Amino acid sequence: MMSLLMLFVGLGITFIVAHFLMPGIYYIMAVRWLRSSNEVGHKVGLGIDPPFVSVIVPTYNEAGVIIQKLNNIYSQDYPKDRLEVLIVDSGSTDGTVELVHEWIKGHEDVNVRVIEEGIRMGKAHALNTALKYARGDIIVVTDADSLWLPDSLRNAIAWLMSNGVGAVSCSKIPRTNRDIETEYRSYYGLLRLAESRRFSSAIFHGELAAFKRELLEKIGGFPKDVGADDSHTAGFVSMMGYRAIIPEDVKCIEYVPSRGYWMWRVRRAQHLIQHFSRFLKYMLIDNRNSPREYRQIMLYEAYLHLINPWLFIIGLALLVVSALHGAVIPIALLLIGLALLSVRFFRTWVITQVILVVAAIRNLWNKELVWRKIEK
Ligand code: GDD
Numbered sequence: 499m500m501s502l503l504m505l506f507v508g509l510g511i512t513f514i515v516a517h518f519l520m521p522g523i524y525y526i527m528a529v530r531w532l533r534s535s536n537e538v539g540h541k542v543g544l545g546i547d548p549p550f551v552s553v554i555v556p557t558y559n560e561a562g563v564i565i566q567k568l569n570n571i572y573s574q575d576y577p578k579d580r581l582e583v584l585i586v587d588s589g590s591t592d593g594t595v596e597l598v599h600e601w602i603k604g605h606e607d608v609n610v611r612v613i614e615e616g617i618r619m620g621k622a623h624a625l626n627t628a629l630k631y632a633r634g635d636i637i638v639v640t641d642a643d644s645l646w647l648p649d650s651l652r653n654a655i656a657w658l659m660s661n662g663v664g665a666v667s668c669s670k671i672p673r674t675n676r677d678i679e680t681e682y683r684s685y686y687g688l689l690r691l692a693e694s695r696r697f698s699s700a701i702f703h704g705e706l707a708a709f710k711r712e713l714l715e716k717i718g719g720f721p722k723d724v725g726a727d728d729s730h731t732a733g734f735v736s737m738m739g740y741r742a743i744i745p746e747d748v749k750c751i752e753y754v755p756s757r758g759y760w761m762w763r764v765r766r767a768q769h770l771i772q773h774f775s776r777f778l779k780y781m782l783i784d785n786r787n788s789p790r791e792y793r794q795i796m797l798y799e800a801y802l803h804l805i806n807p808w809l810f811i812i813g814l815a816l817l818v819v820s821a822l823h824g825a826v827i828p829i830a831l832l833l834i835g836l837a838l839l840s841v842r843f844f845r846t847w848v849i850t851q852v853i854l855v856v857a858a859i860r861n862l863w864n865k866e867l868v869w870r871k872i873e874k
């Protein structure tokens with residue numbers, strides 16, 4: 499009995515230490531990637547003949563935000579005659595489409611079109627429909643409930659002008675007063691920038707995801723069987739040897755739901771888990787070709803999203819069980835852990851691990867490929 503207890507304590511501590519070690523190591527690596535390279539030299543710029551851009555906005559019941567979204571695209575610092583906007587709607591019942599038609603009447607100097615799918619088959623399906631109508635050399639996808647800074651589009655396209663870059667996404671500025679969301683963003687935001695310096699970001703954001711059209715065509719459009727369509731597409735671009743980056747000067751604002759926040763976080767985590775599981779398979783089992791730096795990034799990130807959270811939960815469970823059996827060290831450790839919860843970063847971290855574990859379990863029966871709309 500005694501030795502079993504010791505084993506539990508030992509394993510518990512080992513798991514917890516391992517859990518914090520890996521992200522620590524990855525973070526240090528990321529900071530070094532950020533310091534060791536200067537990205538600005540790679541930005542080619544728009545030149546005198548900016549490329550023709552198709553901005554695709556998928557909508558499902560976005561009446562509350564669509565006008566603001568159109569105004570935001572309209573006020574971008576990008577030549578309007580080099581721009582078209584495609585609203586692809588899948589059976590909204592709240593008057594989204596009518597609002598767009600109304601808006602178009604007052605803004606004849608920019609080409610905005612509406613594509614109606616009738617029934618709802620998910621965001622990726624809608625994007626593929628829009629792709630058939632899009633005429634741009636560059637395809638930019640953006641969620642209806644997000645906003646860009648005036649230079650976001652311009653900067654994204656400027657990055658895409660260089661030959662080695664195949665896709666560009668944005669750094670998120672969350673519009674919320676939730677500490678958890680802001681804290682989560684500042685840590686993960688740094689990783690995205692660092693990975694982009696190294697080769698490609700492991701994660702892309704639907705608030706602004708820009709792709710070279712020819713690459714999208716080679717991939718065969720957006721994947722319909724993985725929730726994180728944006729990250730997954732960026733992954734394919736990277737596997738082809740092109741960089742998929744989040745540069746410092748491309749920013750976007752996203753609305754964070756106040757009600758339904760947890761469900762929203764779990765669903766997004768589910769989608770990321772689907773994305774990383776697939777890539778783990780591509781890289782380890784199918785052994786598909788991929789640039790060395792990208793492989794490194796994806797293996798770390800897959801580990802951090804798929805395996806690392808379980809080390810924490812299992813370690814914690816072992817400590818709790820041994821504490822309940824009267825072991826002193828686990829009791830002390832758990833009390834320290836409880837005290838640490840008052841530190842914001844630690845609290846955010848722990849919550850994120852729990853979300854990842856819940857998401858992994860939920861993926862077993864519901865992949866949320868077509869999801870319930872959550873009001874922002
Ligand atoms: N046409 C169409 N059809 N549009 C859809 C559908 C659909 O079935 N489902 C969702 N959309 C649109 C929404 O109207 C919105 O503009 C965008 O897709 C993103 O959906 P949200 O409901 O706002 O989801 P989110 O804020 O959690 O989305 C984030 O995570 C997703 C992956 O979990 C974004 O980053 C998405 O881009 C990403 O796919």
Ligand code: MN
Nearest residue numbers: 641643644753
């Ligand atoms: Mn959204």
